[in-house]
Amino acid sequence: MRARPPPSQETPVHVPSLPECVDTELLVPLVRAETCLPQAEIADWRSHTVDDGTVGDIYVLEGTAQHSPSDARVTEWSLVLKVQRQWARPGDPECWRREFLMYDSGLLADVADALAVPRLVQADTRDDEIWLWMEHVHGVTGGDMATDHYRHAAADLGRMQGPYLAGRELPAYAWLSSRRWASTAVGLWGTPAYHGLWRNGEGEEAATGLPRDLSRDTLRLWERRNVLLDAVDALPRTLCHRDYHADNVFVRPDVANGPTTIALDWDCAGIGTIAEDIGDMVAEALVYFSFPTEDADDLAGAALEAYASGLREAGWTGDAALVRKAFATIMPTQWSLRVARLAQIDDIALMPRYIAVLRYLLALAAEACA
Structure with a gap:
C-alpha cells in the first residue's frame, strides 16, 4: 500500500522531460x-x-x-x-x-x-x-470504473491467487515486500493520527473534525491493533499485488478469451493474505475514487463474490465465509487509522466521505471480532 496523498492535495508540479538519449x-x-x-x-x-x-x-x-x-x-x-x-x-x-x-x-x-x-x-x-x-495498454480505468468493472478485476485477481491458496508453492524471493506489510501501514498512519483522535475523544472535536464517538471507536481499534494484526498474520497466504486499485487496473469487459483485467505497477508486490488486495481495491474506491459511500456494501459484496468465484475456478476449495472474514479483518486494520489521519489533514469538504467510510470500516471490524 502506497502512502498516497489525500484526494484534495494537488501533486507538486513535476513534468520531467524525456531523457535526451531517447531518439x-x-x-x-x-x-x-x-x-x-x-x-x-x-x-x-x-x-x-x-x-x-x-x-x-x-x-x-x-x-x-x-x-x-x-x-x-x-x-x-x-x-x-x-x-x-x-x-x-x-x-x-x-x-x-x-x-x-x-x-x-x-x-x-x-x-x-x-x-x-x-x-x-x-x-x-x-x-x-x-x-x-x-x-501501452488500454481499457476502463480510474474513476470510470463501475461496480461491474470492479467485479471483473476481483474475479481475475481470484484466478491469479487461487493456485497459491490451493497448494502451489509460494515464491520465496527476498526482494518481495514484507510479510508484515499490514503492521507497517498501521504504524505509518496510526502513529500521527493517535494524538488528534485522543484529544477529540476527550472533547476537542476541532482536533479532527470527526464525531467524538467515531474518534473513541477508532482509538479502541488502535488499542486492539496487535490482536487484529495477529489475526491478519494467521490468514492463508498468497501472492499479492498490494497496490490493487482503479488506477492500476485496466478492465476490458469485451475480451472473449483470457483475463479481462490488466494489472500495472507491481512495485509493491509480495506475499500477503487472502482478500488483502480486495480490501485495498474497495477502500481505494471509497477514499480516492469517489465511489458512492452509500453503495459500499454493494461494491464489497460484488467484489467478494467475484473474487471467491475466481478462487474456486483456480482450484481453491475453501469456504467463502473465510474470504468475507479475511476482508472484514484486514481492511479496517489497514485503513481505519489511515482514514482518520486523512480527516485530520485534508479538505474539510471531504469530511462527510471520511466519516461514512470510517463508520463502514469500524462496522467491518466489529463483524470480524464478533
Whole structure:
C-alpha cells in the first residue's frame, strides 16, 4: 500500500522531460519488436509524460512506422517507458527494483494467464536506474470504473491467487515486500493520527473534525491493533499485488478469451493474505475514487463474490465465509487509522466521505471480532 496523498492535495508540479538519449535511432529496434515488423522504419513519433509515477517517471511514446523500405504501408505504434530510479519507500528498500524483478524472475509470466500484465518489450538496467519499455495498454480505468468493472478485476485477481491458496508453492524471493506489510501501514498512519483522535475523544472535536464517538471507536481499534494484526498474520497466504486499485487496473469487459483485467505497477508486490488486495481495491474506491459511500456494501459484496468465484475456478476449495472474514479483518486494520489521519489533514469538504467510510470500516471490524 502506497502512502498516497489525500484526494484534495494537488501533486507538486513535476513534468520531467524525456531523457535526451531517447531518439529515433534508439526507438527503431523497440518499435520493430513491438510491431513484429523486423524492417520497420519510424516515420514520426511524439511523447508525453504521465504524472503518476511513484518510484520514477513514466512516458508514453507513440507514432507511425513504415513496414519496410520497400513496403510503404504504415502502422501506428505506442510504447510506455518507465524510468525507475533508486529510492526506498519506508521499510521497503527493494521497491524501485521490484517490478523489473517480477518480470525478470518469470513471476509475472506465471500469473498472466489469469491476470494480464503489460508485455515487457525490453529492460535496460543501470547502476541507479531501470528503464522498462512496455506495451501501452488500454481499457476502463480510474474513476470510470463501475461496480461491474470492479467485479471483473476481483474475479481475475481470484484466478491469479487461487493456485497459491490451493497448494502451489509460494515464491520465496527476498526482494518481495514484507510479510508484515499490514503492521507497517498501521504504524505509518496510526502513529500521527493517535494524538488528534485522543484529544477529540476527550472533547476537542476541532482536533479532527470527526464525531467524538467515531474518534473513541477508532482509538479502541488502535488499542486492539496487535490482536487484529495477529489475526491478519494467521490468514492463508498468497501472492499479492498490494497496490490493487482503479488506477492500476485496466478492465476490458469485451475480451472473449483470457483475463479481462490488466494489472500495472507491481512495485509493491509480495506475499500477503487472502482478500488483502480486495480490501485495498474497495477502500481505494471509497477514499480516492469517489465511489458512492452509500453503495459500499454493494461494491464489497460484488467484489467478494467475484473474487471467491475466481478462487474456486483456480482450484481453491475453501469456504467463502473465510474470504468475507479475511476482508472484514484486514481492511479496517489497514485503513481505519489511515482514514482518520486523512480527516485530520485534508479538505474539510471531504469530511462527510471520511466519516461514512470510517463508520463502514469500524462496522467491518466489529463483524470480524464478533
